[in-house]
Amino acid sequence: MERMLGYGQAIREALDQALADDPDVIVMGLGVPDPKGVFGSTIGLQERHGVERVFDIPLSENAVTGIALGSATTGLRPVLVHQRVDFALVSFEQIVNQIAKWRFMFDGRLSAPLVIRMVVGRGWGQGPQHSQSLQALFAHVPGLRVIMPTTPSDAKGMLTAAIESDDPVICLEHRWLYNIEDLVPQERYRVPLDRARVVRSGTDVTLVGVSYMTLECLTAAEMLADAGVSAEVVDLRSIRPLDIDTIRESVERTGRLVVVDNAHVVGGVSAEITAAVLERSFASLLASPVRMGFPDHPTPTSPALADGYYPLPEDIAARTAAVVGRPAAFTPAERGERRLDQPDTSYQGPF
Amino acid sequence: MERMLGYGQAIREALDQALADDPDVIVMGLGVPDPKGVFGSTIGLQERHGVERVFDIPLSENAVTGIALGSATTGLRPVLVHQRVDFALVSFEQIVNQIAKWRFMFDGRLSAPLVIRMVVGRGWGQGPQHSQSLQALFAHVPGLRVIMPTTPSDAKGMLTAAIESDDPVICLEHRWLYNIEDLVPQERYRVPLDRARVVRSGTDVTLVGVSYMTLECLTAAEMLADAGVSAEVVDLRSIRPLDIDTIRESVERTGRLVVVDNAHVVGGVSAEITAAVLERSFASLLASPVRMGFPDHPTPTSPALADGYYPLPEDIAARTAAVVGRPAAFTPAERGERRLDQPDTSYQGPF
């Protein structure tokens, strides 16, 4: 049975079912059992599964990450939750030196089957320390799996697969995706952790979107269609390992590539995609690939500055049209009362 | 006056002169005043400049990084030293959230003029947690400068410029460079923090080397010359900001690009270089750029496994020759008693 569910509800269902199916699954993190339940994604889980399996933590993300590792390597299946990826940086040593390498450096005698959920902030003045999108940092670390599901149904299915995976999985969830809904199957199901997905077919150019930017790419593709450009849109979903084959297959058909990352361009995932596609499909490329993302400075807080910071559908459409050799200007999509620091008017901060 | 100096001696001279010239300069880090003096780079500095300006620290790299920031933003010019970049990961939050953003998020009213030196390990079984080369992680963070000087003279000149810079500078020093010597001027001088350098001219292909890999590229270039291939070699030196112009200028002449990074390829600096060159010089490229570096798994400890891990000159030469369309096999350079986990036989571990 499928129902419309929000992103947070879909995640909550994945956690609830994992907790019910496997007594070794635990869920922990700051605020996990609190009334807001991490944007709704953990509400009620402690009541249903007990304080030993679903619990709040001290403000000690670094140690708790090591505790997650220690519990994982001895048999539990922990899911650790951070309300912002920015906070998780205090535990970066644990993730990079230990968790990512655990199985390898112990020759497979130990492993680290755990999931770390991290929310990527945006809007309402989250500013320099509450709206970073740091997938590139994790994407450079062998041993990790890194996923960024865009839709509620992928969020549920990928999180389910992540919890069952014997590899450590970093799951990055864009805050604004919590404001969208989708048809989500009720039963437990898995979506592969390493597959991109073509979400719109096209023939002139391949648009690869990362997380929330996939939605902006879809809007841009509609604008482009009106201008006579047929854009294929790929939802990246998996950041490490990258599903280059799906992208390459598309680019070999369209001859053109635009990657729209939800992060800084320089040294970002878009560079890896560009270079990896190039290495495989140099001869198919009709134009230089284009990378879009955030400018090369930290995120400012004022809405006046954030307005120029994030790529908008009309920006994506314009750059893409230029790549295809049919330069055009695009008028911004109608957005009513919504200002650019909100996904919709229901989002009124503060987080 | 120029003398032959080792890498550690050159760094020591830069620090000594900075301490002498500016009373606000301080140098701190684990082992800084100890008898080994961080591979010789800090020996005698405490005796010369006092315990308040050159000092050891508790095993608290995270707080000390914040302390460096606090002292820098109030007037000091701290140089913080880590014997391994792997250790610095405990302070990643300070570097990424605070130091990199300090000047920006305080609108220039505060700044973070500090230098963090980090040694990149290699050889003698340094293994998964003592031989990472993590420049890509810093290279993705706007607000930082990231440098990797290859020669002793660049090390001295770039470190001098770094200490004088008003930006925070991450200086990554490859352990094996400590075993080379170079002509180094005695007086204080500055080498720009954002300029790559052509270290060998050529016409068929551009080889970009990162840190120690520049030396391997130079050896490869000699091998290639014997095979009739003329390789230009660029020493990258600056990781952020990247000097793409120097590379692009070279690639536009040679039409071919091989980047040899001293790090994992996936999501690494070589991807950014490839993508950035491509965006500017798509039409000049005669072949797909090639990236070389470490395979996509952690560094194993056994010398038997490390032997296949690092690109060797003959590997670089072979890949390069293939790019140029003149495939050839290259015999390994003569290395006498040296085994592959030593830069030379004088290096006998343990660090």
Added chain:
Amino acid sequence: MDQSALRQDLLRSMLRIRMVEEAVADLYPEQEMRCPVHLSIGQEAPAAGVCSALANGDQVVSGHRSHAHYLARGGDLARMLAEFYGKATGCTGGLGGSMHLTDPEAGFLAATPIVGSSIPVGVGAALTARNRGEDRVVVVFLGDGAMETGILHESINFAVVHRLPVMFCCENNLYSVYSPMSVRQPPDRSIVEVAAGHGIRTWSGDGNDAEEVAGLAEDAVQAIRLGSGPAFLEFSTYRWREHCGPYYDNDLGYRTQEEFESWRDSDPIEILARREGWPDREQVALDIAEEIRAAVEFARSSPFPVSDSMRSTLVPSS
């Protein structure tokens, strides 16, 4: 300063913080201050008391809940409000917002909202003071939640080893967001106890009694100036409104209405007002109201920052 004058100052300082925060709470629903705000209503006394013990040149560092510290230290009100409104005239030019305040000239060095992360910054400022031979005390404000961060412990240890002139001031308001002490810290040890383990001198007191706070801070600052090394102070207090944002949130059920009311009944302003009398309260309130009105007017009427102006100068680029 005689005790009555001190009380008047403390009252004025607390009332000003209260009225500014209430103005923010009133204006916030207009949705023109588009950034998170962590209000200090109910816990004005530690800010006012501690800052009353500071001299010119002393410096303050804080975290996410920093408005009170900024104001008590003498930070510019108009530029703070302009910052909340995201304006170019804000204290960080619209780049930082409510969670990134600074007024270095006033001795308010910096606030940043990653919990624990700004603590060593204060220790580093104290290192500068030592190295330059400047007679300066640096105050680091933190919450009870920050006691759980490793960096707090590393910072205290470093300060003690180097005998640095830094004063850690912990406002224990019993909660970290919605999380009570019981899920975060052991029931049978106090916050000063864990600090004292590091060999730092500690003080603790009623964080709703500004006069007591001021006295303890005075003692600690004096000890620091005499060279006895760093100090750690804990003040028990309570946040009235929600963790972040303008509203009350007792309906959420993470704390009881009774607990809230009992703390509200020990309103730090009323406690001291009762003790002191405070005949000119009304006039003081009028003056503050006028100051706030003008500051809001300034903030509202200031221009927004322009995107391209900042990029090139504030971050290195090739």
Added chain:
Amino acid sequence: MDQSALRQDLLRSMLRIRMVEEAVADLYPEQEMRCPVHLSIGQEAPAAGVCSALANGDQVVSGHRSHAHYLARGGDLARMLAEFYGKATGCTGGLGGSMHLTDPEAGFLAATPIVGSSIPVGVGAALTARNRGEDRVVVVFLGDGAMETGILHESINFAVVHRLPVMFCCENNLYSVYSPMSVRQPPDRSIVEVAAGHGIRTWSGDGNDAEEVAGLAEDAVQAIRLGSGPAFLEFSTYRWREHCGPYYDNDLGYRTQEEFESWRDSDPIEILARREGWPDREQVALDIAEEIRAAVEFARSSPFPVSDSMRSTLVPSS
């Protein structure tokens, strides 16, 4: 177990560690063990004493200086030496080397060399024990330097809050590499004191007296099994050789020859041997020597790992 049998066991365990480490030191200059080694010669007693108090199913976690802990816990000697030689038969197949030991079947969970970083791993193992209702104690070995890491404090706090069955054992050997206590920790507070600040039960004792260590560990383990929550133990001891590598290094001047000699004179093996008598010492030594000879032989004759075999299975790849 009667006290004499305990002493015999402790003596055997310590002598075995000593002789293994000395064999490593002797063989290291051949340059066939090509990885850093941190020897425990002189500080065998905490390893032997603590592990004597453990039962089947208990687990041990350690850091960079872990050989003694691995051996005392019953880790496979031949696979340890094979690991030092970088062989496929090593306890981590040549991937980890001396600083990354494991023998999960023997109850030696894991050692990793980033100081402080393995501490929470032990706490996590204790969490598993609690959640699965397994009667298990987890020992975390750490050095005096690790006391300065924030993660140690976070880990203790978490263990106390959750009353987890974990025993932190600090071997205080006065140095972190060449750095003395004076530049790292305050002079006037002890290591147990800073731990006790967190509300954890503490014990401390002579780390060169294995019998005393065993007794304290016995007490602490019993308390933990009775459900009283985590424990913290400090043992004073001394490392004889250089921080890393096979040689002596007193010539470097970071510590005095007198200090070294006074500690060497309280050799943990001789202290207990004097107390117990130990008539069959020679036979024990012969047996151990034979065990070591065979293990070295195994290690030397084992094949090196082959590069391509491991990649695909040990890390995710597309």
